[in-house]
Amino acid sequence: MNLIDEYIISFNGLDTGEYNFDFKVRDEFFSYFEKSEILGGNFDVDVILIKNSNSLELDIHLVGDVRIPCDRCLDEVTEEIDFEDKIIVEFGDETNFDTNTDYVTLERGKQEINISQFIYEFAHFALPLSRMHKDDEHGHSTCNPKMLQILEDLKPKENKDPDIRWAKLQEIKNNNNFN
């Protein structure tokens, strides 16, 4: 069985109404998607399926954590996610899961839907803008120290000419009336 086949919801024979489904996502899930920014994860997915006469609504809620590369040191960093959104499934001539909108199309007559792509996309939507190792209680970065040193070494060096530096210091001193 294909890994993502675990994420198929069958609505065959269901009356109109509301149904609950639970799924778990583990590290292997993300290896299925080539372009995944997320390296791995461990989270629960709660789905409420609302079956209407001509459409389906999927409320998908992700809670847990994912591992992604740190923006600063590139080592893995774990981020908690808690994200909920919905997908409206309408029926048409062919299946189209382009999720730039909340609407997707499932080929008419299909009795099941694989929600792995929605889980994958929602997990990425759930990521914080800044993904970095947190500072410790002393305010020190917990990033990979070797990487921090390399970054430090790559910083553009200040002008080392002592006269210019002295002039700048003098200027700062004058502006702040330290005397």
Ligand SMILES: [Zn+2]
């Ligand atoms: Zn880091």
